[in-house]
Amino acid sequence: MKKILITILVIMLSFNISFSDKRGNSNPYYIDTFDVYYKGSKISGANAYSFKILDNWYAKDSFNAYYNGNKISGSYGNSFIALDYGYAKDNYNAYYKGNKINGVFASSFITLDQGYAKDNYGAYYKGNKINSSHGNSFIILDHGYAKDNYNVYYKGEKINGAHSFSFKVINKEYAKDAFNTYYRGQKTNR
Template sequence: MKKLFLFTIFSVFTFSEYKIEKNQVFYYENDHLVLLDHADARSFIILDNNYAKDENGGYFLSKRLENSDSKSFEKLEFPYSKDKNRVYYWKSEIEESDPISFEVLKDLFSKDKNKAYFAGKVITGVDSVSFEVLNSIYTKDKRRVYYFEFEITESDPNSFETLGYGYSKDKFRVYYRGEKLEGSDSDTFIVYEEDKYLNNGSAYDSEDRNYYYNCGELIKKK
C-alpha cells in the first residue's frame, strides 16, 4: 500500500504547469485552470511544472508557501523545496529543519545536521550523522534500525540486512515490515524471489530450518 501511495503522488502532477497570460498567472492542473490572483506576473519565475516564485515568495502548485523567502527559494527533488530559513515538504514547512545542511536522500527520506525525516516528519531519536537509507522502507543509524519513521525495538544495526519483499534480519531476529517474525531462525532464514508451493498447494515465500512462511505469516512447521 505504501508503494502504491508513493507511485500515486509522483504521477498526479505529470501534466501540471504554470502559464503567464495578459499579466496574470495561472496554474493548469487536471484539466482545470486556476488563477493565482495573489501572484505577481511581472516578477513571476517558473522553476518547473510544480514550483515557481515571484517577488513575494515561492509557490508549490497553486499555493504560495507561507513565509517563504523569494530570493533564496529553490526547488529540490520533488516534493521538497527550501529557502534560507525553511525547508518545505509539499506545501508545509518541515519544522525545525536546517535548510543549509538539509539533503534529500531517496524514497521520501531526508536529513539535516540535526534530524532525519520521512515524508517531512521527524524520525524520533535518530543520529543524523550516521543515518542511512537501506531501501524504500528500512533505514538505520549507529544505534537503531527503522521501518519508515518507526524504530524497530531491539534491532541490531551492525548486523541488520534487508532481504527483500518486506523481510529483513539481524543476527538475533527476523522481521517482516518492521515486526518481529516470532519463532523464526535468523541463521537459516531465506527469502525466495518467486513463490514456492507445499504438497498441499499452500504458497510460501520464505523459510528457515523450522517453518515455512508467506507474507510474514507462519504457514507450516517442518
C-alpha cells in the same frame, strides 16, 4: 541600442528575472522573483532568493525545509537534504514524508530500500522505529524482508521465532529458516 538591451538584461538577471524559470517547470513548486509557491499557493515566509527545490516533495531555503509546501517544524535548511523513499535529514534530525523521526542519529542515518532506513543504533520502516533492531548489522533481503544479527523482520515487524543466521527469502511471498517456513512474514503450519 545594443547598450540598452545589455543594460536591460543585466537588470533582469540582477533581480533574478528570467523569461523562463526552469527551477519550477513540471514541479509543484514555483519560485518567482520574491515569492515561492506550491501548487498555486504562496508559501508564507519562504525565502525566494535562497529557495532550492530538492524533489517533487521536499524543498529548502537558508532557514527551513518544506514538505508538500509546508514548513517542517524544527528543520535546518542549510544542512537539509532529501534522501530516497520519502526520507530526508539535516544535521540534527531525520524525517519521513515531512515528519520528524524520533530518536534518530542523523549523522549516521541512511536509506536502504523498500521503505527501510537505518542509523548506527536502529532501523526504521516507513518512518517508524523497528523495536529490537540493530542498525550496524541490519540488511535488506527482498520482498519486504530484512534482518540483523539477532532478528528477522517483515515490512518493519519482527517475526517472532525466526532465526536470522539461516533465514532466506524463497520468492515474493515465501521465506524460510532452518526450522520453519514463512508466508508474508507469518509462520506457516507444517
